[in-house]
Each structure stands twice: as structure tokens, then as C-alpha cells.
Amino acid sequence: MDKKDIILIHGTDYKNMAKRVLEQANVAEDIGDRNKKVALKPNLVTAKAPSGGATTHSELLAGAIEYLQENGFCDITIMEGSWVGDQTKYAFQAAGYDKVCRQYNIPFVDLQKDSSTEYLAAGMKIRLCDQAAAVDYMINMPVLKGHCQTVITCALKNNKGVIPNSEKRRFHTLGLHKPIAHLNTIARNDFILVDNICGDLDFEEGGNPVVMNRVLGLKDPVLCDAFVCDCMGYSVEDVPYIPLAESLGVGSSDVSNANLIYLNSPTEAEGQFVMTRRVESLARYTAPKDACSACYGSLIYALNRLNDTGMLNKKLPPVAVGQGYQGQDGEIGIGRCTSCFQNSLEGCPPKGAEITQFLMEHWKEKR
Numbered sequence: 001m002d003k004k005d006i007i008l009i010h011g012t013d014y015k016n017m018a019k020r021v022l023e024q025a026n027v028a029e030d031i032g033d034r035n036k037k038v039a040l041k042p043n044l045v046t047a048k049a050p051s052g053g054a055t056t057h058s059e060l061l062a063g064a065i066e067y068l069q070e071n072g073f074c075d076i077t078i079m080e081g082s083w084v085g086d087q088t089k090y091a092f093q094a095a096g097y098d099k100v101c102r103q104y105n106i107p108f109v110d111l112q113k114d115s116s117t118e119y120l121a122a123g124m125k126i127r128l129c130d131q132a133a134a135v136d137y138m139i140n141m142p143v144l145k146g147h148c149q150t151v152i153t154c155a156l157k158n159n160k161g162v163i164p165n166s167e168k169r170r171f172h173t174l175g176l177h178k179p180i181a182h183l184n185t186i187a188r189n190d191f192i193l194v195d196n197i198c199g200d201l202d203f204e205e206g207g208n209p210v211v212m213n214r215v216l217g218l219k220d221p222v223l224c225d226a227f228v229c230d231c232m233g234y235s236v237e238d239v240p241y242i243p244l245a246e247s248l249g250v251g252s253s254d255v256s257n258a259n260l261i262y263l264n265s266p267t268e269a270e271g272q273f274v275m276t277r278r279v280e281s282l283a284r285y286t287a288p289k290d291a292c293s294a295c296y297g298s299l300i301y302a303l304n305r306l307n308d309t310g311m312l313n314k315k316l317p318p319v320a321v322g323q324g325y326q327g328q329d330g331e332i333g334i335g336r337c338t339s340c341f342q343n344s345l346e347g348c349p350p351k352g353a354e355i356t357q358f359l360m361e362h363w364k365e366k367r
């Protein structure tokens, strides 16, 4: 797999989606020797079920473990350290990882309890947990979601889980961006399997999940986070640790040259949207008809951005989205299914940043 590749799969059979992404990327070949120590690093920031939008779904761990075991790997570990305010052991149970570990006979390492060693990370001293540093191949499994301080969080920031609590506290005193970028010069990012199932709108600890029903696979954590900015309607300049990590040689933020590999169509993830009141208030500006999760979720992210800029108001015509609009006309819609509309944004699905731009232009005169 090339570092420019971004693998995307849609659906609701999360376990098999994870397996298909790893197969497509040929991760077994990338790891090589079957005796190598392989670890899965999910996001267990807090003790909440993944449906809340904060933590990695256990089905993705199950899929990754099945894939690795079927390919002859036997030294597999799940490891993570929750944020300072929570104990990993409770988060481990709340996310259902105890069942996964029992079913596949896989150990879990609580990195909050691990020893650590100081390393020089591109000129900055940073302590890494010893068991994380001893891994030969790390599969970083972040949740694509918003964050109240860093705007977005995904691959680069997920590596805060492999440092001790004392370092997490120090990172906050240093403003997060610089230490996160430097951390990624020493933390492993051998493969990134992104949980883009229902990450939160703007909080790391969840509460307002946006259903996307999508899983991504990448090799480059900088490209990953730059792509997340596009999906959620931000630019990389809004998230200083991304260009900083790029300048330290961690990866490339050039999404325009990325190679998108779709393993199926977004239509495989149609469905009902369970909304919190906050998401529902944004959904008032939409008119969905058989919308795919990825299209509808992208629209919600874009509306959230427009809400931040004070652009939303009751006079705006609702934005059509969904397969039910194919061949129909109307005022404004997003996605190729609304291509017959007076104003339509192409894409299947279009990204949050594109939708934000499109709605800004078309709603300008309506305000």
C-alpha cells in the first residue's frame, strides 16, 4: 500500500469492514515475520460505549484480530491508556473490549500502569510507555471526531494514549499542538484503521455522534488527519499540529494528491439516524430522502461549521440529500443524486469542506 492511498468502506457490518480494509492494504505482507509483536491501539479516552461517539468500536478490534490470526500472527495485544480523568480498566469494560479479549484470547495492556522511558522526539524530550515502545507493528485505531481544543482529533492525537499520565498533563500545559506533532516522530503509526462510524461532532468525550458508517485505512497519519479536516469542513491550518507534524517529516497533508480507493458504494450504508438534540437542531436545515450515512453525516458536519459562523437561520431553504431525489428537480441539494436540482454539489459523497463552501456561496443572498 502506498502512503498516498486512502481506503474507504461503507456499511454496518463493522467487523468485516475492518477485515476488508486490512486485506486490501495487505497488512500481513507489510508486517512480514509472523513472530513480530503486533499491537492494536484504539481510542478508549473515557468509559463510554462507542455508540456515544468517543471510543473505538469493539467490532473493529474483533475484525483486526481475526484478520491477524487468520494470517498466522500470534503475538497480538490491545493497548491503551485513557485520559487522565478516567481509569482505563473502566473504559475497557464500557467499550466491550473485555468480551473481545476473552473471545480471541488476546491480552490487554493498560498503559496508565506501564513504566516509561524518555526519548528525544525531533528536539523535544517525551516519555513513551515501555510496552508501546516495544511493539514491532502498531495499528493505530482512532475515532474520527471533533475536539473542543484542537478542533479535530484522529490519528496523530490518538497517540497521546501511549504516553504516561504525567506527560498527558504536561502536553496540556504546552498547548497540545507542538507536543502532539513531536510525539508522532517517535510513536509508531504502521497502519491506521479509522473508526468513522459515528464520531462526535465536536467533543472528544462524545455525546453528539454523527453517523457516517464508514471505516478508513491509511499508512500516513498526517494525510489521515488532513483528510479528516476535509471531511469535517476545516482546513489543516485550523489544526496547527497537522502542518507542524508535516514539517517534522511525519507525513504529507496533500489530500489533493491522495489516491482514494473505495471498496464499495456509500449506498451500502443507508439507514436511520439516531440523533441527539444538538444534531437534530442542525438536521432542521436538511431534507433527507433515502440518504446514505456518509452523505448525510458530511452535511451535518458542514452545517455545524456554518452554525459556528452564525450563518444558519430559519429563512434558508432545506438542503436535499439522498437517493430519493434522483431525477427530480428542486432548489438546493448535495451529492450526485441531486444533480437535476437548480443548485447541486457533485460528489458521492461530497466532503464536509466542499459542502460548507457550496452552502456559503448559495446561501449568501438568502441571509
Ligand code: SF4
Pocket: 266, 267, 290, 291, 292, 294, 295, 321, 322, 323, 334, 335, 336, 337, 338, 347, 348, 349, 350
Ligand atoms: S450522492 Fe447519493 S448515492 Fe452518493 S452518497 Fe450521497 S445519497 Fe448516497
